Amino acid sequence: MVKEAKQVLQETFGYNQFRPLQEEVISKVLKKKDSLVIMPTGGGKSICYQIPALIFDGLTIVISPLISLMKDQVEQLDEYGVPALFLNSTLTPERYSENVRKLKKGEAKLLYLAPETLMMESTRELLKGLTVDCFTIDEAHCISEWGHDFRPEYRQLATVRKDFPDAVCLALTATATPRVRDDIQQILEMKDSETFVASFDRKNLLLQVVDKQEPLEQILDFLYTRPKQSGIIYCFSRRQVNELYSDLKHEGHSVRPYHAGLSEAQRTRNQEAFIRDDIQIIVATIAFGMGINKPDVRFVIHHDMPQNIESYYQQIGRAGRDGLQADCMLLYSYSDKQKIQYFINQKEGEEKKVAEKHLDALLHFLEYDGCRRKPLMEYFGEEYPHDECGMCDNCLQYKDNMQNYTEQAQKYMSCIARTDETYGAYYIADILRGSKQKKILENGHDKLSTYGIGQEWTKNQWIQLSRLLLRKDLLKKDPEHGSLKLTAAATAVLKGDERVEGILDRTQATSDEDKPSR
């Protein structure tokens, strides 16, 4: 049967290979083993039930919370020649009866239903007369109060499920928290079920965090190199959306806004224009994106800091669903951080604590100087197994700028040792540069063997080196006096057993620091 699945993949959907876990899930479903599938947005969940649906003799019911998405899916399946239908309140009575007739005649393989339609007595009667082989619950996290969009109707799915004792149950979601996972399995009574958790790493997304200076200029520069590519720009507020929208429009870009302040008709128009490629860019608040299935979104820009890692991940997840490279650029500034802090301070109790935790995790990601996939994956409970991804700003910078600073590190650290670990970064740099300042002469530090051996570097470079050594835990800073101490790890470097490699700070110190202090 698995062979048959591969054939359907190629012949019906036109894909050569399964994505991770798709084949395993399909094989379990075909064996009628209940399964819970956790895959990131864009991971390819749909095929996990669509292929079995084509192989089973009977019907596959798909419960989906979003009517707009349902319509999309059915239209897409129609294009692949897969007989699928939906029943919901948007259908005219004529279409509704026609769909019911088709179902009775066995002319559909997949039936998409909103949970409230499923609960209707008439629907349940109709379905009882049909052979149902698979009961699929899409967006299954809606069942859990711990999920981000709890839907009470989802709660009742467990009882309906009993109407189809021979059907296998397949629950799918992109929400990975263990709490939600347990809820799904418990509420749906998936006792012996198999759980599949796909990696949350979206390898084709290039992740970048950029210092926000002149956001409009920075975005225009970015867009300049990506003519005609589709992209989303997220902003913090409606006001910011409107402002950026008119700035970009003024610059001649093909762009529309999207936020909850626009009428529903306007929002739908703008969204559809984006999906149909009538326009290139959508500038939006977080209101945009739920249920959007546009495979070729080539970039997502965050004009402002996202609310938390989870929403950041959801938002960048809308890029590159076709598996081709997509660029995600986040503009990060200190004042954005303060803005979010301000909102958090308005909250109280548990809510405040949760918000603070979210902010901390986000800042950890933003300020991280190693591979960005590490903190991102860790947030979702997954350990990133590599040192570098080659697809984030830090990895790319690192490759280009990484240098060997062992010799300078030895000079700097032995100077710290010779002065009994009692001085700060600037003083050490001054000794190395051979400064004739009074304090050095009074202390007799011009007699040290390390005096004046660091003329090859500016003071600023030595300061940057001290920061690198702190980051690498070769030095510790006394929190009170600011004096630098060697850590145990420093010994190996001083002995020449370990090398020091890295990049010096990208932030520029003031030019004052750069002046030789003579």
Ligand code: ADP
């Ligand atoms: P999800 O529901 O997990 O967000 P989808 O099922 O909508 O993801 O799939 C995301 C995109 O990936 C779709 O454009 C889909 O056609 C494509 N896709 C799914 N499986 C494969 C595959 N095996 N090979 C290539 N593309 C695939």
Ligand code: ZN
């Ligand atoms: Zn990386």
